[in-house]
Amino acid sequence: MSEARPRIAVVTFPGSNDDRDAAWALGALGAEAVPVWHAEPELPAVAAVVLPGGFSYGDYLRCGAIARFAPATAAVVEFAAAGGLVLGICNGFQILCEAGLLPGLLRPNESLAFVCRDVPLTVERADTPFTARCDQGQTLTIPVKHGEGLWYADDELFAELEARKQIVLRYAEPCNGSVDDVAGVVNEHGNVMGLMPHPEHAIDPLLGSADGALILASLVDAARDREPLVVR
Amino acid sequence: MRATVVVRPKHGILDPQGQAVASSLRALGFAVDEARVGRVVDLELEAADPAAARAQLKRMCEQLLANPLIESFEIAVPQP
Numbered sequence: 001m002s003e004a005r006p007r008i009a010v011v012t013f014p015g016s017n018d019d020r021d022a023a024w025a026l027g028a029l030g031a032e033a034v035p036v037w038h039a040e041p042e043l044p045a046v047a048a049v050v051l052p053g054g055f056s057y058g059d060y061l062r063c064g065a066i067a068r069f070a071p072a073t074a075a076v077v078e079f080a081a082a083g084g085l086v087l088g089i090c091n092g093f094q095i096l097c098e099a100g101l102l103p104g105l106l107r108p109n110e111s112l113a114f115v116c117r118d119v120p121l122t123v124e125r126a127d128t129p130f131t132a133r134c135d136q137g138q139t140l141t142i143p144v145k146h147g148e149g150l151w152y153a154d155d156e157l158f159a160e161l162e163a164r165k166q167i168v169l170r171y172a173e174p175c176n177g178s179v180d181d182v183a184g185v186v187n188e189h190g191n192v193m194g195l196m197p198h199p200e201h202a203i204d205p206l207l208g209s210a211d212g213a214l215i216l217a218s219l220v221d222a223a224r225d226r227e228p229l230v231v232r
Numbered sequence: 233m234r235a236t237v238v239v240r241p242k243h244g245i246l247d248p249q250g251q252a253v254a255s256s257l258r259a260l261g262f263a264v265d266e267a268r269v270g271r272v273v274d275l276e277l278e279a280a281d282p283a284a285a286r287a288q289l290k291r292m293c294e295q296l297l298a299n300p301l302i303e304s305f306e307i308a309v310p311q312p
Contacts, residue, residue, distance in 0.1 A: 061296070061297070062299060065296060065299070069296075098299070104301070105299055105301055105302065107302065108248060108249065109248075110246070110248055111248070112248050112249065112252055152245075152301070152302060153301075154301070177246075177248075
């Protein structure tokens with residue numbers, strides 16, 4: 001059964017600051033965004049989860065390191081293990097890496113400077129639930145705004161990820177010093193993705209680009225095709 | 233019991249913060265070849281003895297204080 005407006009949870013941690021933008025963008029693209037507070041030990045019945053950008057728990061110690069222990073994060077880990085769709089944007093990506101749902105981790109930018117600008121991205125895979133509306137090889141323009149966006153994996157891990165085609169997005173020009181210019185990755189099962197650029201800030205030409213809508217609308221499409229998942 | 237954990241970027245891991253510190257020190261006239269910046273965590277914890285404390289601290293490092301992909305850690309507890 002497909003739902004006209006699939007329910008997608010947006011988790012808010014103390015220090016999240018793109019949660020409302022993400023919820024607004026999902027709503028504009030045909031989903032019903034369901035806010036979830038970080039202290040909630042269970043997720044409502046939703047077809048997908050978005051972990052938004054921001055600075056969860058002040059990003060103390062390492063970005064995402066504390067949010068990993070939030071009750072809602074534990075629920076997201078179970079949701080992902082049950083096959084649920086999870087998208088982490090910026091700080092959400094950092095949290096998913098710290099939680100072990102995505103490979104590698106995010107480190108301070110090579111320049112040590114905060115980067116805040118539109119960047120061109122190359123779509124490496126258009127066959128994921130997060131990129132189905134894109135074409136492989138397509139260039140997307142989506143803004144980044146981060147101080148710790150250097151995605152890192154050692155040589156061995158990176159070779160494995162390449163072989164399993166887990167690299168989904170690359171910066172088309174150097175951005176932050178990421179290994180092989182990686183901007184977004186998926187997990188082995190393809191149901192969890194993280195990216196540093198902010199698709200929710202690029203869903204209307206008025207904002208400079210509508211390319212982010214291709215990513216979020218892909219997620220909304222995929223969520224619409226799924227039953228809401230309740231994990232207890 | 234007081235204990236100290238030192239977390240360091242692993243050997244071979246790019247440390248832009250350390251590079252920035254080294255270049256600032258060189259600008260001040262110090263002959264510095266390399267600087268690596270890590271983190272010191274001083275803890276006050278309850279443990280039956282130093283060995284038990286060490287075991288707890290190791291788990292703390294593995295679970296939270298360090299990320300094993302890029303960081304190594306050293307634990308210092310009072311000698312028994």
